[in-house]
Amino acid sequence: DTAVSQTPKYLVTQMGNDKSIKCEQNLGHDTMYWYKQDSKKFLKIMFSYNNKELIINETVPNRFSPKSPDKAHLNLHINSLELGDSAVYFCASKPSTGGTNEKLFFGSGTQLSVL
């Protein structure tokens, strides 16, 4: 029944490791996003995909690589993890890229802790 699901919910890892976060939505939406929320609650856009194509790539280190195998999935792979990568990562989706239909459906978040 979950609309936007992310795994894992918690991720604890050492500096320098490579990790992935998976996201799937069963809403039939065209557009998916990755947001990063830091310890001060600032929610910042990282990437946006529309129909598997990259639309937005904000100023994010190239250690972060999104991959969208199909419209329902948007995974995030992070290489060479750093302490500053510790945050909550939210996947989100919405039906279209434009218009007034702007409600974002968020996943439950992945708490990443880099030690």
Place this chain on the structure above:
Amino acid sequence: QKEVEQNSGPLSVPEGAIASLNCTYSDRGSQSFFWYRQYSGKSPELIMSIYSNGDKEDGRFTAQLNKASQYVSLLIRDSQPSDSATYLCAVRNSGYALNFGKGTSLLVTP
């Protein structure tokens, strides 16, 4: 990234009072404005959207938009302890994504 500014708070109001949350944005071309509520440890959820100047009411919530002043506000009437959360202002500019402010923490005291 275009700026969306909010006072981080915390804003403390007594139960039953009106809570007033404010937000300013920098991109004059912005067309869509939203308020999301986020409880601690949870994901954000949309509570209000507004697209034209003026007020929009939904139950105890009223969103206000003034594009000339680049200002959006959210009023919560008859505040309840369950309204205690972080409120995120979000603005869609000419791009495809929503830009969020840093959020205002609201505490409603019984």
